[in-house]
Amino acid sequence: MVNTSQIREHMEVIGADGVHVGTVDRVDGDRIKLTKKDSGQGAHQGHHHFIPVGLVAEVEADAVRLSANADVAVTLEEEENHKGTAG
Template sequence: MTDASRIAEHMDVIASDGTKIGTVDHLDGPDKIKLAKTTSPDGQHHYIPLTWIDHVDAHVHLNKTSVAAKAGW
């Protein structure tokens, strides 16, 4: 399980293929991240479930490729 306390606003969210898919806006409830719409290609907010997170260091790293993540948000 991901330690949500390590996730901070403005962290890059990186897919498993190395592609940046967005920037953390904030945690939305206990189980998902809301991505900033300013970094979204379509100008919309998107949500990433915490179950998609592989690990958190200086960035949030997902266990999904960018294609899979975008298909699921």
Template sequence: MDPSAIAAHMEVVGSDGGHVGTVDHVDGQRIKLTRTDRAAGGEHHYLHLDLVQAVRDGKIVLNRTAAQAKDEWGVKSVG
């Protein structure tokens, strides 16, 4: 996965097309999601780049469903 293909404000969806979040930025080998997204609950969440299946039609498509991805959200931090 080429992290340069990921840009701020891109939508992240699961393999089922379900909404997971919105990209804040790439932080090393993780995608940091915005805390203002409706799915975020006011906190930043992280997804490892290994979860990215493709960048298609301006969206990041994961290799698991939206529910599975949310179950695997990485370390949360506010700020």
């Protein structure tokens, strides 16, 4: 398990494929809260999304690298008041 105390505000969140997923706003329990600017488009735009800490493979100097590719990680994002956005 990754030490979440190493995850800091403004770190880039990167999928296992090297693709940008978001930017850390803060760690909120067992989830990483992403900044609103990385909230996506349409109905997903303008509010925070969360990535489960369980997807974190490692924390590098300035980035959080996930164990899933970016396209998969995005489907596992959770919205502020909901669990999971997939489906």
